Amino acid sequence: MNVLFAKFLNLNPEKQDRVLNAALKEFAQKGYQNASTNEIVKEAEISKGLLFHYFNNKKDLYLFLHDHFMDIFLEEIHAKVAWNEKDIFDRYRNIARLKFELYQKYPEMFNFIRAVYSEDSNDVRSELERRKKEILSEGYKDLFGDVDLSKFKEGIDVEKTKNIIFWTMEGFAYRYQDKVTDIQLEQINIEELLAELDMYSEVLRQGFYK
């Protein structure tokens, strides 16, 4: 158990998530410098003192969030992506399901991660630099490195086709982000979304597969 943040990690999960989501949202929207701890405690419905009791200071809170959610993301990827499946669309389907599930629990998580990657505050940049390297090289690197290329049409530009598929998946996920949290019928909703994603995969398959 991470002894540094043990006090926080021992909280009941509901309260933990309230704090995490509040902090995620504030940092994602405003970046490190402009994020306000006052806003975080208001949104999380805890007192000012308690936040600093858990996390010591703003910087430690920010870096904890970074590490915590990188861990969660990588763990999910390793656990739920079927690595024996070499079809690029099935691979993406796994990732999409995983992202939608995480998005339901932590709606600002991916916005936070994106914000981290363009964070330019001197207070945290060097510290982030150190941590990012390990993570990138470790887990996310070749999500698609071992994909079955023999399924593509002969003569096609495979790299560009992979980019087109990537942008389609990103575009789809981005456009339907809100739908995931809006409706409460969570599980059903995800399946519907994946069914629509499958239709996009089908269009792409017909265009680019043999």
Added chain:
Amino acid sequence: MNVLFAKFLNLNPEKQDRVLNAALKEFAQKGYQNASTNEIVKEAEISKGLLFHYFNNKKDLYLFLHDHFMDIFLEEIHAKVAWNEKDIFDRYRNIARLKFELYQKYPEMFNFIRAVYSEDSNDVRSELERRKKEILSEGYKDLFGDVDLSKFKEGIDVEKTKNIIFWTMEGFAYRYQDKVTDIQLEQINIEELLAELDMYSEVLRQGFYK
């Protein structure tokens, strides 16, 4: 001539652009509330008083930026998009060139426009609401409404295919944003980018056209 902002609009263009780019950047990055007029004047290298001499107050400056760049964007679209050209890829090519050119002159313009659409400050939201409606319904509406659908393969899901093309164009533009301003050989650079975009169009044509 817009009499309200005549003092600003009569400035020499170089100084005007310095101010515009500084304001665009600050508002795009931080949103209306957290944007700092102090930062804007520092970046624009003008005095504090002068900014308020031109624009009266922060709110007026923000709304001026909105109107000004919406105007620029719509004018460019009407002037430089070849409306007689019904091929969707040629249509996108026109738009891409136009966006790259604008991006060179006002690097934060599209980030600003995107930020406007998710602005939630009460100080400006209602005012924005009024203005956005006109603009959307007027100009950008059917950029692709009259595109030649007969070129697509029989039996293909045209709506989804159009989305795939859209996401590819967006994804490409986003990935190569930085390249446009980095290098100084502007004109050549744009042509190179468009040539690469053409290669993506070619992949998509081969996949989705008859």
Added chain:
DNA sequence: GGCCTATTGACCAGGGTAGTCAATAATTAA
């Protein structure tokens, strides 16, 4: 009861805020 931890929120010094205004510089008019 006593002990320990969880939790509160008033409080602080410091810094940033939008906006002002008297003073100066530059330009134009006569």
Added chain:
DNA sequence: TTAATTATTGACTACCCTGGTCAATAGGCC
């Protein structure tokens, strides 16, 4: 040339919000 007008400066203000502290309280456990 001078006078009038306009462009430009930046020190200044009153106010608000900041990250962080700490003495006080509440609650749970022995």
